Amino acid sequence: MTFGLFLIDKPVGPTSHDIVAKIRRGIGNRRVGHAGTLDPLASGLLVVAVGQATRLVEYLITSDKQYTARILLGAVSNTYDREGQIQKGSLPEALSRQAVEQALERFQGEILQRPPIYSAIKVAGKSAHARARAGQTVELTPRPVTVHSIHLTSVDLPIITIDVVCSAGTYVRSLAHDLGQELGCGALLDGLVRTRSGYFDLSETVSLAVLEESFNDDTWQEFLIPADRALPSAPVIVLDDEDVRRVVDGASSSRMGHEEGIHRAYTTEGCFFAILETDPVNSFLRPQKVFTDQVRPLSPVNSNTQQ
Numbered sequence: 001m002t003f004g005l006f007l008i009d010k011p012v013g014p015t016s017h018d019i020v021a022k023i024r025r026g027i028g029n030r031r032v033g034h035a036g037t038l039d040p041l042a043s044g045l046l047v048v049a050v051g052q053a054t055r056l057v058e059y060l061i062t063s064d065k066q067y068t069a070r071i072l073l074g075a076v077s078n079t080y081d082r083e084g085q086i087q088k089g090s091l092p093e094a095l096s097r098q099a100v101e102q103a104l105e106r107f108q109g110e111i112l113q114r115p116p117i118y119s120a121i122k123v124a125g126k127s128a129h130a131r132a133r134a135g136q137t138v139e140l141t142p143r144p145v146t147v148h149s150i151h152l153t154s155v156d157l158p159i160i161t162i163d164v165v166c167s168a169g170t171y172v173r174s175l176a177h178d179l180g181q182e183l184g185c186g187a188l189l190d191g192l193v194r195t196r197s198g199y200f201d202l203s204e205t206v207s208l209a210v211l212e213e214s215f216n217d218d219t220w221q222e223f224l225i226p227a228d229r230a231l232p233s234a235p236v237i238v239l240d241d242e243d244v245r246r247v248v249d250g251a252s253s254s255r256m257g258h259e260e261g262i263h264r265a266y267t268t269e270g271c272f273f274a275i276l277e278t279d280p281v282n283s284f285l286r287p288q289k290v291f292t293d294q295v296r297p298l299s300p301v302n303s304n305t306q307q
Contacts, residue, residue, distance in 0.1 A: 001293040002029055002051040004224035009205035010038050010046040012191075019208065023048060026215030035060035036168065036197060037120065041081055044194035045202045052291040053227040060230050063198030064148065066165045070191035071176045073158045073183065078132075079118040080173035081189040091185050097155045103182045104150050104162065107175060112142040116173050145170040159190065199232050227291075228264055228272040235263045237276065237285065247274050248295055252284040262288060267295065 010019060016037045024032045033054040035047040044067075049057050074091045077084035115121055117138040118129040132138050146167040154161040164172060173189045180187025195202045206223045214220040235258075243253045244267055257263060257278030263285060265274040273294045276285035 002027060002221075002224070003053050003291065003294060004050055004227050005053055005056075005230065006048040006050065006211065006223060007200055007205045007225065008046045008048055008211060009202065009207050010043055011208055012043045013040055014208075015040050016046060019046060020048065022208070022212065023050070026212065027220060033057050036065065036194075038194060039081070039083075039173075039192070041083055041189070042192040042194065044192075045197050045200060045205055046194070047197050047200055049227070049230075050224065052293055053230070055289050055291070056227060056230040060198055062168045064165060064167055064196075065170070065194060065198075066163070066196035067172050068153070068193045068195055069162050069164060069172050069176065069189060071160050071162065071179065071187050072190040073160060073180060073187045074185050075158075075188050076177070076180065076186035077188040080116045080171075080177040082191075084118065084188075086188065087186075089186050091158055092183070095157065095183065095185065097152065100155065100160060100179075100183065101152050103179055104152055106182060107178065108147050108150050110144055110146045113145045113171065113174050113178070114142040115140050115171050116177070119171065143169070147175070150175075165196075199229065226272070231262070231264055231275070234261070234275075235259050236266060237263045238266050238268060240268060244273065244295060247276065247287045248290055248292060250287060250290075252279065252286040255285055256283045257285045269296070271295070 006023065008019060016034045020032050020034055024030055029050060031051050031054055033049050035049060035057045038046055047060055075086055075088045077086045117132045117140060121128045121140060123131055123138060128138050128140060147170065148165040151163045152160060153163050164175065172192055176187050176189040211220065211223055214223060237255060239253060239255065243255060247253055247265065253276060260278050263276045264272060265276050266272050271294050273291050274287055275289040277288045279286050
């Protein structure tokens with residue numbers, strides 16, 4: 001059974017959902033999901049889970065992200081990027097690299113950020129962008145996000161380029177807009193590349209064109225990476241057949257967790273088949289997610305042989 005991740009270099013143009021749809025058709029499997037949306041304007045690393053690996057998306061989607069963002073100063077947009085209705089202004093004569101760097105410092109750390117109204121955030125069950133496009137008034141509440149680092153990498157006014165490492169849920173479009181307000185000249189996002197997502201890097205990706213070609217000649221499996229790479233820092237535990245059976249049946253393992261939190265569980269054959277969590281009461285490892293498709297048929301009960 002297909003069980004793994006694609007690391008795709010998404011081009012500008014298609015939506016993240018478009019990419020998912022292409023993969024579903026290409027591999028003939030409906031069970032496909034991405035781990036963090038990239039807008040059509042954005043390119044770069046898109047992590048896509050396939051098969052039972054879609055159950056790992058909740059761990060992937062909350063990871064920190066890194067971006068290279070190109071920002072146009074002296075203009076504003078209702079979408080906070082160049083895809084919207086743009087109103088151009090002018091730059092302050094005294095605007096300097098130092099002034100921009102000082103302004104950027106104010107956005108580092110934990111900040112309250114108001115998301116763009118043209119976003120997928122739900123408002124009373126309907127996406128904010130759908131309400132905005134229908135002419136409805138949309139008011140989104142600022143939310144806490146963390147900008148771990150933000151650096152100015154180039155200045156060619158009115159364009160600047162920044163490198164941002166931030167928590168999940170951070171809108172770089174909002175960062176661009178808010179920076180423009182801070183500088184008093186307005187700003188919008190002119191281009192965005194995601195260079196890192198959690199433990200994955202843009203250098204590991206396959207282009208969408210190459211992946212689509214692999215669907216035609218049925219070689220796409222070579223681009224599928226192991227699902228357990230989603231949780232490289234989780235401790236590893238190897239279980240014998242008896243404990244594998246217990247976990248598959250939904251019971252706790254007879255093994256005890258020596259570290260708090262989740263563990264990656266493997267069969268003695270080296271197959272990643274479950275995520276277990278240390279029970280805080282008795283320290284036994286209880287199943288959180290079991291990937292039953294990955295477990296070979298086991299011998300009848302009462303076999304205590306560790307293979």
